[in-house]
Amino acid sequence: MQKNNIKKIDKYYTMLNAAGAVFARLGFHKSTISLIAAEAGVADGTIYLYFKNKDDILYQFLNYKTTTVFDKMRRASSGADDAEIKLRNLIRCHLKAFQDDKNMAVIFHSEVRYLRDIEFQIKDISKMYLDFLTEIIERGQVQGTIKRNLFMGLAKHFILGAVDGVITTWIAAEGKYDLVSMADPLVDLYMNGIKNN
């Protein structure tokens, strides 16, 4: 019974990852249940023993991935006291997670709109991320290493957007270069700007 249950869980994740591969390849809307089932090596009907419907597959996929990624991020950024190092750890972790799971990266960057439709709390996802950033920036301000006269909201969305932009570019280039190695130059840019002093 235990063994059987493990089998079931395995099959669940097989399906989830199969779905991820198909969604990433074709986008959610052009993905069909038949294709996902084929990719997972099961019959169409089997999908419905594990998921309520097509939307639910995407929902569960994202739930699973975000939980995993945010755990990693939390651990990464809590591994230091200095704000700048915390930030570097967070960004490095972010880039690594996306580099290591390109399907997830593509889906996050593709299905943003649809996420709202299925009432997936995208807001809560980015809110959690923005909360990391708030904490880091405020800490830096207390430590005296980060400017005090910042538009907080802007500063946070700015770096999040910039990271997103860099990931989008990497996806467009079909992951042909090392994303993680962008982390430090990216944070340097954020810290120091482009102006020649």
Next chain:
Amino acid sequence: MQKNNIKKIDKYYTMLNAAGAVFARLGFHKSTISLIAAEAGVADGTIYLYFKNKDDILYQFLNYKTTTVFDKMRRASSGADDAEIKLRNLIRCHLKAFQDDKNMAVIFHSEVRYLRDIEFQIKDISKMYLDFLTEIIERGQVQGTIKRNLFMGLAKHFILGAVDGVITTWIAAEGKYDLVSMADPLVDLYMNGIKNN
């Protein structure tokens, strides 16, 4: 005949904007031809006298909008010699265009994935934008106001991503604040970074 033709062109743009409104409200996939037709005040079949199919509506909408927006941007950034001022003009223009046409803003930020599917040259769109940036940054380097030791690619995608992020946030906030007023603080951040010196 001339008058009639004007009428036809008017109707074409009426449909295009109706489509924009529906796409922005529901997203491309949940938008139906019937809804677009209703919004435009015509019969379903009429749509097909002006557009090849549903994809073609989105394609033409984006074509029309990007042409318009890039013309504005080109004019805005060419209105100065100094690199930093050029950049400020570009970003201000970008934010203003999106603020003034929220449907366009939403569609650009929602249907990114689908754009690839219909082989719309999204790459060419952002390439054009990135070319503006290249020119501006290189000019600043020549003028001595911008650092020479930058990862060009990163620096460009960084600011594009950051602007995108700020627009996304504005959309999520349902356009409740003035987007254009973010332009200068945004460029300040890009120029000087967040580090306290």
Next chain:
DNA sequence: TTAGATAATGAATAAATATTCATTTGTTGA
């Protein structure tokens, strides 16, 4: 070994909606 339970199958169904086209309505120039 096997009865009963659980899981998987995939062909059939249902629903949604993009697209067509026979018909109607409107326009123009003589």
Next chain:
DNA sequence: TCAACAAATGAATATTTATTCATTATCTAA
């Protein structure tokens, strides 16, 4: 006014694909 043409209509059709469910296969425990 009206013949010839152009434009618009919207009900009917075609297609696509998510979902169901009767049937079959597999597993478990006594």
